[in-house]
Each structure stands twice: as structure tokens, then as C-alpha cells.
Amino acid sequence: SFLVQLSSYMEFIHMESMIENEDWNAEGHASRSESHTVVICISQRNIDQIERILTVVSDPVHPQYGQHLSFDEVVNMTSNSEASMHVEAVLLEHNIEVLKKTRHGEYITARASIAKWEHILNTKFYYFSSKSNSYVRKNSLIRATTYSIPKEFHGKVSSIFNTVQFPIGHVNKLPTSERGHNKDIESVTSSPKGSSYCYFKGVAVGTFHCSSSKVCICTSSSGDDCYCIRSATTPILISHQYNILNNTGSHAASQGLYAQLQQYFSPSDLLSFQQTFNLPNQPISRNIGGFQSDSACVADFNNCVEANLDVQYAMAVAQNVPTTFYYYNGSDDIFLGWITDVVSMRDPPLVFSISYGSPEDSVPPSYMAAFNIEAMKLSVRGVTLLTASGDDGAMGHDGRPPSSKCRNVADFPSSSQYVTSVGATMGPEQGAGRNEIACMSQYTLGGYNSSTISTGGGFSNVSYNLLPRWQRAAVTSYFTSRLSADYPGVPLTSYGRGFPDVSALGNSYPVIVGGQLHLLSGTSASSPVVAGMVSLINSARIAAGKSPVGWLNPALYYLNSTITVDITVGSNKCSAVDCSGAVCSVNCCGSGVGYSAAPGWDPVTGLGVLDFEKFKAAMMGFTTPTASPIAP
Numbered sequence: 001s002f003l004v005q006l007s008s009y010m011e012f013i014h015m016e017s018m019i020e021n022e023d024w025n026a027e028g029h030a031s032r033s034e035s036h037t038v039v040i041c042i043s044q045r046n047i048d049q050i051e052r053i054l055t056v057v058s059d060p061v062h063p064q065y066g067q068h069l070s071f072d073e074v075v076n077m078t079s080n081s082e083a084s085m086h087v088e089a090v091l092l093e094h095n096i097e098v099l100k101k102t103r104h105g106e107y108i109t110a111r112a113s114i115a116k117w118e119h120i121l122n123t124k125f126y127y128f129s130s131k132s133n134s135y136v137r138k139n140s141l142i143r144a145t146t147y148s149i150p151k152e153f154h155g156k157v158s159s160i161f162n163t164v165q166f167p168i169g170h171v172n173k174l175p176t177s178e179r180g181h182n183k184d185i186e187s188v189t190s191s192p193k194g195s196s197y198c199y200f201k202g203v204a205v206g207t208f209h210c211s212s213s214k215v216c217i218c219t220s221s222s223g224d225d226c227y228c229i230r231s232a233t234t235p236i237l238i239s240h241q242y243n244i245l246n247n248t249g250s251h252a253a254s255q256g257l258y259a260q261l262q263q264y265f266s267p268s269d270l271l272s273f274q275q276t277f278n279l280p281n282q283p284i285s286r287n288i289g290g291f292q293s294d295s296a297c298v299a300d301f302n303n304c305v306e307a308n309l310d311v312q313y314a315m316a317v318a319q320n321v322p323t324t325f326y327y328y329n330g331s332d333d334i335f336l337g338w339i340t341d342v343v344s345m346r347d348p349p350l351v352f353s354i355s356y357g358s359p360e361d362s363v364p365p366s367y368m369a370a371f372n373i374e375a376m377k378l379s380v381r382g383v384t385l386l387t388a389s390g391d392d393g394a395m396g397h398d399g400r401p402p403s404s405k406c407r408n409v410a411d412f413p414s415s416s417q418y419v420t421s422v423g424a425t426m427g428p429e430q431g432a433g434r435n436e437i438a439c440m441s442q443y444t445l446g447g448y449n450s451s452t453i454s455t456g457g458g459f460s461n462v463s464y465n466l467l468p469r470w471q472r473a474a475v476t477s478y479f480t481s482r483l484s485a486d487y488p489g490v491p492l493t494s495y496g497r498g499f500p501d502v503s504a505l506g507n508s509y510p511v512i513v514g515g516q517l518h519l520l521s522g523t524s525a526s527s528p529v530v531a532g533m534v535s536l537i538n539s540a541r542i543a544a545g546k547s548p549v550g551w552l553n554p555a556l557y558y559l560n561s562t563i564t565v566d567i568t569v570g571s572n573k574c575s576a577v578d579c580s581g582a583v584c585s586v587n588c589c590g591s592g593v594g595y596s597a598a599p600g601w602d603p604v605t606g607l608g609v610l611d612f613e614k615f616k617a618a619m620m621g622f623t624t625p626t627a628s629p630i631a632p
Contacts, residue, residue: 012122012148015157016366018164023131030125030142032115037099039161040087040108041366044078047373054380058551060558060622066547068382071346078377079104083156094120103344114142121147121163128166141166159366168334168358168367168412198226200276217510219276219517227517231449231508233429235277235316238505238529241428241436244612249321250539253548255531256324256342256349257310259291260334260356265307265325266297266514273312273512280319284311289327298514309511309520310355310528317532321539324349334358335413336367339374348378350538350548353531354387354419355524359396360410360460368412368462375418379551384538385419386531386552388523389500390456393572394594394603399587400575406589408458414499415460417468420552421499422527423605424455424506425567438570438597438604439506439521441577441586451507452521453576457595457603460496467496470554474498474601481598500606501556503567504529533612537619549619556607561600563615564608571596572604 030036056064069077084105091098096112114125123144130141147163198205198216210216210228217234218226239247259265267283274281284292297304307325315323326349328338334356342348360368375385390396390411398405414421424439430449437448439455460466467475475498504526508519538548549555556563573594575587597604 011151013151013154014146014148015159016164016364017146018143018166019361019364021166021362024128024141024143024166025131027127027129027140030114030127032113032118034114034142035111036114036117036125036142036162037109037111038117038163040110040157041159041161041370042080042084042087042106042108043156043158044106044373045080046077047376049077050074050373050376050380054376054551055554057380058554060555065622066382066550068547068550069380071381074343074377074381075104079106080156081105084108087153087156102340107340120150121160123147123163159370161367165364165367166362168363199278200226217276217517219272219512219515225517227510229508229510229519231429232519233505233507233509233525235279235313237429238313238317241505242533242610242612243614244317244533244536247317247319247536249318249536250543251320251322252542253318253351253535253538254285254322254324254349255314255318255351255353255535256326257307257314257528258338258352258354258356259289259307259310259325259327261306262291262303263307263327264291264293264296264304265311266294266304267292268294269297269304269308269512269515270311270315272515273308273316276512276517277316279316282315282320282323284325285322286324287327288324289329291327292325301513301516301518304513305511305518305520306355306524308513309509309522309525310353312511313509313525314353314528314532314535317529318535318539321532321535322349326352336371336374339371339378342383343374343377348381348383350382351384351531351534352386353528354385354413355522355527357387357390357411357414357456359398360412360415360462360465363412365462368416368465371413372416372418372465375413375416379418382548382550384531384534384549384552385413386422386527386534387414387419388456388527389414389421389423391424391453391522391524392456392575393454393589394456394458395575395587395589396456399589401578401585401587402581404575404587406587406593408593410458410460410465410496410499411456414456415462415465415497417465417471417497417553418551420501420530420556421606422523422530423457423500423503424451424453424521424523424526425503425570425605425609426451426505426507429505429508435569436505436565436567436609438503438567438572439523440570440572440574442574442588443570453506453523454572454574455500455503455506455523455570455604457498457500457572457606459498459603462496465497467498468553470557471498471601474557474560474607477600478598478602481600498601498603500603501553502530502564502607503605503609505609530610533610533615536612537616540616540620544620546620546623555619555622557601559615559618560607563618564610566599566608567605568597568599570604 200218
């Protein structure tokens, strides 16, 4: 019988134990007859070689820079069909249902009774309920506190998900809209015209105007749809601020926006946005996941606020570039399943922006390791991954009221060295002559108005995200200057990968949602803006017969101050503003929590903001050879 055969193994190899999570309560032993689904991660081959090749082809001074691998080359190097077939055969032999497996067998999803899993994994499973979301027993989470694998699986299985790993705590980084209750948006007046005229598609709208201190934005030719805005990060301002002389990209390039949490994008809002700001009318080229709806956005702007922001501004910066909206419908898994799907695509978008994240300490180490492997496999093919650094300073979402926890916690996937993390700045949107400073929810010096968010940043605290070699000099400089004063006696070796890498404006973005104008702030605005810049550079490189830029971080730190404008004012010691209660509030932490901006790289705004034309010229100077980077 199955259990008798399993008992003959007797030798198990311990794999992983549960990390304590205060959001979940154990509620007793799971029924042995109940079914449970796990995801078995097959050990992939030659990951060390993939990492070596990625380092080579991403190093701008290496003679093989840009010589990325093909889809087939990555598959041939990493797939482990022998291990996958062996594991699948064992599962089928013992009547364990294989629900699905990835195209090349990297992940096998299987279902069996709790009794079978307890024997084959040498463990016990329990019901868990969420403190913030009450579960009925039949829908409760089933997890073990530890698990092992039979010795014969050693070297074939790297980890098994849905065993000891809790669902990742996912956070949508976009705060509330400022429309309707914020003094930044006021009505237009009709007589006579002032110094700030109202335009729609480049044509003046009647006699409507705003006072000289405000910008007028119209979403139609009717004065009823014109708004006077005190602070606005418009597409024109972005191009001016970052020295983008030409926003027209190429159909040979491509970009994608990742979406989650029931976020729809609206095609009609995209068209309205493009008309409002006199941009080329360009629809989304590919919609994966089906979350496209005009009516959902009209019904509730919260259904679309994140997705519309991402789509509207990535396409505003990189015009004419085919853009994919990729909604991943994962409940417990918001990153790994998505990136695994993208890796399996022969022709994925060359740039992806991710506006979602999780506290690093909520991400199981096995999950983080698997994500990094898939990110490397994608990057070595020439794909660039960018992510927002977070909106709650160095504390993460738990620092926001009412939790108001004061601790330094990294944001994932920003803490992965294989993504480019983008922070937020503010200032120029508040008037001509304002310098860029870190985006902060508590800052009124020099006449600046506070934002609703505080840019995220900090250091990874897990062994999978050690301080990478290409970042070491920049971080060391910060340690020997500003950080040594804030955190005396803390050695450099105790810190992991620092983030963000670069920043961009993240305050007061006018976005069309449900046909109405809203002002939105967040690093989730900054990331698609920088993604658009990368798409423009890819357009130029491909037109010149060169490769896309791929993994961007080594080049960014090599070029450093030659392509950036340093941001030296600000900090990330406060959370975003929370308006869920009777009054809006913000949490600011004292000594030992959060960081301050400083000359050079810092964990507030990274290397600073990009001067696009300098960035483009430098990246165009890097050549792509014809020799293969794969060692014979």
C-alpha cells in the first residue's frame, strides 16, 4: 500500500520550518481526509551559470555586454526534465493528482489528502485563520509547522509551497485620491481669461481660466470638465524635468504593466487621458488576464486607480511602444506565479513595471529564492524589471496608522537585486523653480507642501538578498557619511541589498478614472515613468542594431552621477497619510528608524533622478558583440 511503501523510506531530509506570523492563528489539526494542494518546485540546473552569464551580459564594461540568451538557451540550461518526470511518476504511482505543471516542468501543482501529504512530507497539517479575515473551517488555510522530503527527492526538489508558507501580505502602494476633498483641486472661473488658460487637445476652452498659481486641466471641451490644480505632475512636466526631448518610441520595443488585487484598467479612460494631454491615441496592445472594464471604473474609482495610473503614464512617457496589461489572478501568490508565466513566454515584454509589494519579513525564504531564480532567467534574456519602492517610508505598510509600527523593514520585490527599485520625489509639480526633494508626507519647509506618501527605502535583511558587488561602493560611501551618524557602531556587513536604485516624481499625478480627474501620489507613479524611459532607450538601441538593456542595475551604478541628478534633501521616517478614520493621520518615527537623504546614493532616493538624454547617450554607447557568453 501507499503508506507501507512510504514507511520504507524512513529517511527524510528536513527542508523548511514555518516563520512565525502574527496575522495567523492555529485552530487545530486538519482533517486527514481533506484534500490539500501543494506546489512542488523542481531543482533547476545550472542556476550558478545563469547568474554568471547574467553578470557578464549586464556589465557595461564587459566585452559581452548585451549578448543575452535566447528562450531556448535558457530552457536547455535550466530545465531538469529527469527530476520533474521522476517526481511526477512518484506522485501518479501513489494516486496523487497532478493538477498542472509548467511548460518545462519547473513547478508541479498536485492535490492529495492530508493523510498522504503528512506521510510523504513527514509532518502534521493544521487549520489556520487570519486575524484580519475570518475563515470558516472549510475555507481555512491549511499549513504545517515544518516539513521534510524523502531522501530520494534530494537534489530533485528545492522546496514545496503551501506547506509552511503563509500567503504573502500584499500591499497596494497607492494611497487615497485627493480629488473632492483636497484644496489642490478647485473650480475654474469664466471671465476674463487669466494667465493660466484652460485647454483640451491643445485648444482653448471658452473663456475658462485658473489663477496664475494653478494649472488648468480639461478632460473635455466643456468647461464643466475643467479643473484648477495647484500641484500637477503632468506628462509635459515629466518630459521637461527629466530632459526627455522625444517621447516617441518604437514598435520594436515593448513594455508591460503588472496588475493584481482586482485592478481593472479602462480603455475609455486611457483615450480620455491621451486627449486631455494631447498625446497620441494609442490603445493597449495586449491584455492578459481579462481585467479591462470601463463600467468597473465608473462604479468605483478604487477598482481602477492603480491600473489606470500605471497604464496612462507608462504610455505617456513611451509613446508608440506596444504595451501589455498583465493581470495575474493569484490569491495566495502575487509574484512567483506571475513571473513564472512570463518566463514561459517566448516573446515577453522587454520592460515590466510592478507597482505592488510586500514586507520582506512576510515573504518565505524559499519563495524569495524561487522568485530570484525566475527573475535571473528573465533578465538574462534581456528583460528589465522595475518595481515601486513603497509609500510608507522605511517602515513599510505596518508603519501606517492605525498600526503605526516603528521599525525598519524592507519591501519585496524591491529588495531583490534583480529588479530596479524606484523611489519618489516631489517639488517641481508645486511650481516653477522648486527643486526636487524626497517625497514626504510631513515636510513644509521652504514653502513645500507635503505629499500623501513617504518614499520607501532601506536595506534587505535576508541572506538571499546580500549587498551586491555593483552596489557596494555606493552603499559604503553612504555608511561612512550619513549612516555612521544615525546608526553608530553598525558594521556594513550587517546590511543587505539597498534600495531604491533611482527615483522619479511621485506626487500629485492627474489620472482619469471613471471619466473623472483624480490626483494620485505614490512610488507606483514613479516606477512606470522610469519604465517608460527604459522603453525609449530600448527603442533607440534596437533601431541601432543593439540589444535591449536587460538587467539595468550594474549599468546604473557604473554610470552613477554621470546620468543622474542627486537628491540630498528629505528622509523616509514617516508613513503615508491614512484617512480611514475620522481624521487623516500620519506616523513619524524617532531615532533609529528611517534614513536621511545624503550626497550620492542613499536609501531614500537611491542614486537620484535620471537625466534622460545623458542616460540614453550612455546606454547607446554600450555595444553588443556577436560571441556567445555561454562557456564551451
